[in-house]
Amino acid sequence: MTFHTHSLDNGLQIIGETNPSARSVALGFFVRTGARDETAEVSGVTHFLEHMVFKGTPHRSALDVNRDFDRIGANYNAFTSEENTVFYAAVLPEYVPQAVDILADILRPSLRVEDFDMEKNVIIEEIGMYDDQPMWSAYDHAKRIYFGEHPLGNSILGTADSIRALKRDQMHAYFERRYVAQNIQVTFAGNFDWERFVALIEKRCGDWSSGAVGRQAVRETPGSGSFRVLTRAKVSQEHVLLISSAPPADSPMRYAADTLALVLGDDSGSRLYWALVDPGLADSADTSFHEYEGTGSVLTSFSCEPGQAEENLAIVHQLLHDVQEKGITQEELQQAKSKIGSRVVRAGERPMGRMQAIGMSWTYLHDYRSVDDELKAFDAVTLPDIRALLDRYPVDQLTTVALGPLETLAPPGQNGKR
Amino acid sequence: MTFHTHSLDNGLQIIGETNPSARSVALGFFVRTGARDETAEVSGVTHFLEHMVFKGTPHRSALDVNRDFDRIGANYNAFTSEENTVFYAAVLPEYVPQAVDILADILRPSLRVEDFDMEKNVIIEEIGMYDDQPMWSAYDHAKRIYFGEHPLGNSILGTADSIRALKRDQMHAYFERRYVAQNIQVTFAGNFDWERFVALIEKRCGDWSSGAVGRQAVRETPGSGSFRVLTRAKVSQEHVLLISSAPPADSPMRYAADTLALVLGDDSGSRLYWALVDPGLADSADTSFHEYEGTGSVLTSFSCEPGQAEENLAIVHQLLHDVQEKGITQEELQQAKSKIGSRVVRAGERPMGRMQAIGMSWTYLHDYRSVDDELKAFDAVTLPDIRALLDRYPVDQLTTVALGPLETLAPPGQNGKR
Numbered sequence: 001m002t003f004h005t006h007s008l009d010n011g012l013q014i015i016g017e018t019n020p021s022a023r024s025v026a027l028g029f030f031v032r033t034g035a036r037d038e039t040a041e042v043s044g045v046t047h048f049l050e051h052m053v054f055k056g057t058p059h060r061s062a063l064d065v066n067r068d069f070d071r072i073g074a075n076y077n078a079f080t081s082e083e084n085t086v087f088y089a090a091v092l093p094e095y096v097p098q099a100v101d102i103l104a105d106i107l108r109p110s111l112r113v114e115d116f117d118m119e120k121n122v123i124i125e126e127i128g129m130y131d132d133q134p135m136w137s138a139y140d141h142a143k144r145i146y147f148g149e150h151p152l153g154n155s156i157l158g159t160a161d162s163i164r165a166l167k168r169d170q171m172h173a174y175f176e177r178r179y180v181a182q183n184i185q186v187t188f189a190g191n192f193d194w195e196r197f198v199a200l201i202e203k204r205c206g207d208w209s210s211g212a213v214g215r216q217a218v219r220e221t222p223g224s225g226s227f228r229v230l231t232r233a234k235v236s237q238e239h240v241l242l243i244s245s246a247p248p249a250d251s252p253m254r255y256a257a258d259t260l261a262l263v264l265g266d267d268s269g270s271r272l273y274w275a276l277v278d279p280g281l282a283d284s285a286d287t288s289f290h291e292y293e294g295t296g297s298v299l300t301s302f303s304c305e306p307g308q309a310e311e312n313l314a315i316v317h318q319l320l321h322d323v324q325e326k327g328i329t330q331e332e333l334q335q336a337k338s339k340i341g342s343r344v345v346r347a348g349e350r351p352m353g354r355m356q357a358i359g360m361s362w363t364y365l366h367d368y369r370s371v372d373d374e375l376k377a378f379d380a381v382t383l384p385d386i387r388a389l390l391d392r393y394p395v396d397q398l399t400t401v402a403l404g405p406l407e408t409l410a411p412p413g414q415n416g417k418r
Numbered sequence: 419m420t421f422h423t424h425s426l427d428n429g430l431q432i433i434g435e436t437n438p439s440a441r442s443v444a445l446g447f448f449v450r451t452g453a454r455d456e457t458a459e460v461s462g463v464t465h466f467l468e469h470m471v472f473k474g475t476p477h478r479s480a481l482d483v484n485r486d487f488d489r490i491g492a493n494y495n496a497f498t499s500e501e502n503t504v505f506y507a508a509v510l511p512e513y514v515p516q517a518v519d520i521l522a523d524i525l526r527p528s529l530r531v532e533d534f535d536m537e538k539n540v541i542i543e544e545i546g547m548y549d550d551q552p553m554w555s556a557y558d559h560a561k562r563i564y565f566g567e568h569p570l571g572n573s574i575l576g577t578a579d580s581i582r583a584l585k586r587d588q589m590h591a592y593f594e595r596r597y598v599a600q601n602i603q604v605t606f607a608g609n610f611d612w613e614r615f616v617a618l619i620e621k622r623c624g625d626w627s628s629g630a631v632g633r634q635a636v637r638e639t640p641g642s643g644s645f646r647v648l649t650r651a652k653v654s655q656e657h658v659l660l661i662s663s664a665p666p667a668d669s670p671m672r673y674a675a676d677t678l679a680l681v682l683g684d685d686s687g688s689r690l691y692w693a694l695v696d697p698g699l700a701d702s703a704d705t706s707f708h709e710y711e712g713t714g715s716v717l718t719s720f721s722c723e724p725g726q727a728e729e730n731l732a733i734v735h736q737l738l739h740d741v742q743e744k745g746i747t748q749e750e751l752q753q754a755k756s757k758i759g760s761r762v763v764r765a766g767e768r769p770m771g772r773m774q775a776i777g778m779s780w781t782y783l784h785d786y787r788s789v790d791d792e793l794k795a796f797d798a799v800t801l802p803d804i805r806a807l808l809d810r811y812p813v814d815q816l817t818t819v820a821l822g823p824l825e826t827l828a829p830p831g832q833n834g835k836r
Binding site for chain 1: 442513
């Protein structure tokens with residue numbers, strides 16, 4: 001595998017990992033913009049715009065976009081996060097020129113008013129759908145409560161009100177500001193010629209406008225430390241989320257943070273699994289590390305019968321407190337490394353996995369990481385690294401949010417007060 | 419890539435596709451037994467037994483099974499279908515000996531009465547969970563109604579009653595009869611040495627007992643042709659399934675059948691998509707080809723607002739009738755080939771995908787198919803092949819099952835009678 005990188009005159013960046021033994025190609029347009037880059041007035045515009053990108057251009061109707069992708073057998077999609085909007089496709093090598101043609105075309109969408117008005121309803125339905133998923137809803141609230149006024153607390157979907165109030169011209173202004181060439185990176189991985197790829201992108205994207213782009217509030221945050229109970233009578237299970245601080249995406253400590261999260265709350269064989277899931281005290285329980293530009297978080301969540309929530313919360317507190325005090329064992333570290341190694345290798349076996357990995361690595365580090373670089377970095381994590389991580393980012397300094405039928409929930413060690 | 423095959427003296431078969439450029443190994447134990455091999459008295463025993471396999475052996479508790487898999491970072495699971503029970507894991511090459519050790523051990527489970535009684539509740543809960551998924555429930559009923567007395571109509575999960583009545587000794591007798599060496603095939607794909615793999619399996623499985631195994635009623639069936647409405651007041655959407663006959667898994671016509679199903683009802687850009695999903699007449703609509711030993715089926719399903727079901731059913735009937743009369747277009751065939759090619763190639767990029775593909779191909783054909791063999795077979799499908807398929811297996815001779823709030827639903831062209 002060989003890695004390449006190139007910048008067009010307008011600032012658009014191109015990166016690629018060529019792999020002659022692969023049989024397909026995955027390519028993605030990474031736009032460095034997300035919910036954190038929105039003001040309150042346009043909350044949800046990034047995600048709504050992601051939808052509008054598939055609604056057509058001066059050269060293609062929405063139908064054409066669908067048909068043209070289908071014609072080349074493309075597996076295509078897009079996603080919006082707090083910091084990125086990514087449009088991607090996987091195709092056979094012979095269809096890369098068409099895939100570039102479609103993706104580059106739709107990334108300059110018409111944003112027609114009729115389509116905008118129609119799609120509004122789709123977005124509002126999607127918001128309603130997520131409202132019906134209590135864990136998602138709890139996560140959205142928990143982020144807001146943890147981050148407080150920090151823009152990483154912004155909702156990705158926005159609210160039905162913010163979407164209803166949004167005007168096509170506001171979206172257009174946002175597009176003009178954020179979808180400039182300097183803010184976009186095109187990534188591919190798989191079996192395709194690098195020079196040819198650059199020529200295809202240059203031809204289609206070379207005239208895209210430039211412009212300065214920034215990002216507000218790139219700073220660490222320890223979280224609000226709040227304890228909140230959000231009562232939802234119609235929800236049957238109680239959903240509890242606990243968030244502590246963690247290193248940002250460009251920190252060398254990210255490998256230790258990922259490893260620690262796995263030991264704490266992987267979906268099998270973790271401390272949380274043995275404490276809550278295996279004995280049947282919770283339906284699900286999970287810990288994950290989330291990394292952003294400037295900051296990060298460790299999120300532990302579980303859902304259970306409402307009557308079990310208080311005991312479970314005490315168990316989780318004790319578990320996190322133990323790890324904070326005593327760290328983890330050499331055996332746990334070793335098991336986590338086996339799991340991570342296996343996952344890194346398997347994710348890297350497909351061009352789609354490599355495209356997403358190198359695209360994200362370039363976005364956050366401006367650095368290329370091969371599968372072996374990643375394996376080495378995880379393999380180098382030691383117990384003292386875990387200790388240093390815990391000292392800097394304590395896992396027992398928590399912001400807690402519960403969503404479900406309960407009206408009150410006593411924080412552990414507070415004798416029933418809240 | 420190189421393909422190998424070997425039989426042990428007790429009849430157990432081993433196959434493998436070695437790929438020195440892969441970075442992981444996927445391995446699976448394919449037991450040729452499923453719901454179709456059950457009598458009514460033990461309905462659901464195959465799936466229940468799949469669960470019990472993870473509950474321990476004379477050498478390992480259920481906890482040990484979980485811990486030992488975790489220690490080597492294995493991605494492991496199992497599934498039960500009408501005809502197969504498959505246990506599999508993906509690991510890094512250095513952990514293949516441990517993975518074989520665990521899988522071979524658990525395939526000779528203790529079936530302890532205490533575990534059996536505990537797991538019964540888990541299975542009954544799982545049955546309840548699926549009952550809450552109307553499309554799954556409709557599918558289970560539709561299979562029974564389509565296949566009539568043919569054992570392919572057997573429910574995979576069984577019923578709460580059949581599971582409650584099941585005794586540990588009945589499961590043990592089923593295990594003794596169906597999990598014999600002749601009925602098991604071990605498959606691997608990825609970066610591992612063939613001779614070494616055979617030695618590992620020989621050592622762990624060479625003493626497994628032999629025994630004659632057969633399968634009842636391996637014959638084609640055109641389906642019952644029934645039209646049934648199953649009223650479920652609590653379900654909000656109407657779920658409609660239409661089944662027609664199709665070639666069996668070992669038929670050369672399977673490639674044409676897969677292609678036709680894609681043209682009819684792929685989740686994007688198919689006839690069904692443009693007729694029902696794109697205009698918003700149905701929430702979902704889909705056609706798929708199901709192949710078995712001796713027979714096959716084409717299943718079309720959609721879900722929609724109850725008031726829309728009759729019109730949608732008429733649209734689907736017209737659509738299937740048109741295809742039956744006029745076939746499909748060259749452009750549709752070409753687009754389907756692009757999609758299938760892309761999917762076959764991408765599924766084949768991971769050892770897990772290859773392991774499942776070659777394992778199934780060996781189970782049904784006793785033949786090895788490389789990715790290129792598969793691509794060539796699909797590429798060779800012509801419009802006359804589609805015509806021949808339609809003549810032999812008409813897509814408009816249907817068994818129809820609707821499940822949802824409706825009390826009646828008029829079959830198209832019957833002026834309101836049912």
